[in-house]
Amino acid sequence: MTDPAPAALPSPPYYAVVFTSVRTAGDDGFQETDERLMKLAAEQPGFLGVDAAAGADGLGIVVSYWKDEESIAAWRDHAEHALAREYGREHWYASYALHVAKVERAHRFAT
Amino acid sequence: MTDPAPAALPSPPYYAVVFTSVRTAGDDGFQETDERLMKLAAEQPGFLGVDAAAGADGLGIVVSYWKDEESIAAWRDHAEHALAREYGREHWYASYALHVAKVERAHRFAT
Numbered sequence: 001m002t003d004p005a006p007a008a009l010p011s012p013p014y015y016a017v018v019f020t021s022v023r024t025a026g027d028d029g030f031q032e033t034d035e036r037l038m039k040l041a042a043e044q045p046g047f048l049g050v051d052a053a054a055g056a057d058g059l060g061i062v063v064s065y066w067k068d069e070e071s072i073a074a075w076r077d078h079a080e081h082a083l084a085r086e087y088g089r090e091h092w093y094a095s096y097a098l099h100v101a102k103v104e105r106a107h108r109f110a111t
Numbered sequence: 112m113t114d115p116a117p118a119a120l121p122s123p124p125y126y127a128v129v130f131t132s133v134r135t136a137g138d139d140g141f142q143e144t145d146e147r148l149m150k151l152a153a154e155q156p157g158f159l160g161v162d163a164a165a166g167a168d169g170l171g172i173v174v175s176y177w178k179d180e181e182s183i184a185a186w187r188d189h190a191e192h193a194l195a196r197e198y199g200r201e202h203w204y205a206s207y208a209l210h211v212a213k214v215e216r217a218h219r220f221a222t
Contacts, residue, residue, distance in 0.1 A: 004170040006131040006208035016212050018127060018174055020117040020162045024222075051131045051208075053164040053172045059115040061164045061172040063129055063210075095221040097117035097162075099174075101127050101212035110206040111135075 005110075007049030009065055012103045014048055015072055019062045021096035023054075030092045033084050040080060046071020058094075065103070072100060116221075118160030118176060123214045125159055126177045132207035134169050141203045144195050151191060157182020169205075176214070183211060 023030070041047055046067035054060035066072045075081060134141070152158055157178035165171035177183045186192060 004133050004166075004168045005206050006133070006170075009208075012210075016127070016129060016210060018129065020174070022115050022117070051170065051172060053166040053170050055164040055166070057115045059117075059162065059164050061162055061174060063131070063172060063174070089220055093220065093222070094114075095116050095219070097120075097217060097219045099123075099127060099214050099217045101214040103210050103212040106208060106210045108206070108208045109200060109204065111204070 006108065007051050007065060009049050009106065012106050014103050015066045015068060016099075016101045016103050017064045017066065017072060018099040018101065019064075019096065020099075021060050021062075021092075022094045023058050023060065024092060024094050028091050029087075033087075037081060037084055040078070041075060044071065044075050044078070046074070069100075117219065118162050120160050120176055120217065123217050125214050126179060126183055127210075127212045127214050128175045128177065128183060129210040129212065130173045130175075130207065131210075132171050132173075133205045134165075134171065135203060135205050139202050141199075144198075148192060148195055151189070152186060155182065155186050155189070157185070180211075 038050065041050065041064060048065040048067060050062065050064040052060070052062040066075070149161065152161065152175060159176040159178060161173065161175040163171070163173040177186070
């Protein structure tokens with residue numbers, strides 16, 4: 001395991017999908033599906049990187065980065081992703097918000 | 112204290128500032144300043160909302176939402192914020208990435 005670091009990304013412009021969610025109690029297959037989908041997303045054309053954090057209060061944020069709108073749409077329509085999303089609305093999430101945003105500028109800092 | 116929920120926001124377009132960071136060990140005044148700055152940010156013109164999550168691995172994500180580029184620039188140049196940022200680079204953060212992105216579309220789900 002490596003130390004955590006913000007995803008390494010190319011220069012803008014590219015897209016960010018910000019997924020902010022509040023989990024229901026219990027796992028109900030979430031961890032396994034989440035890991036599987038993270039792996040699958042990383043294999044998709046146009047995927048650039050992902051950062052994720054979840055606090056003890058149940059609120060989690062996943063920011064995935066994509067080359068363009070087309071790659072985001074293709075991942076949205078991926079059968080396994082669509083199925084998990086449907087299951088998630090019924091079992092895993094009390095609430096969520098999804099934002100699709102065009103990254104105009106970015107900078108990094110590292111010690 | 113209320114249950115956590117993704118920030119309530121108006122309809123797009125608006126801006127998201129995605130701040131992904133890895134903390135150094137120890138607090139060193141971080142919590143206090145973080146709370147103070149979150150409160151201060153919420154008072155700024157053009158501030159729309161914020162979501163934050165930090166995992167046990169040290170990686171944290173704060174997504175703040177703003178009306179436009181001007182309100183982001185004004186907050187960036189706020190004296191107290193600038194001072195904290197400088198201190199943060201020296202004491203609190205091993206690394207961070209900052210993304211400024213224009214939210215083109217968004218949707219919400221709640222049970």
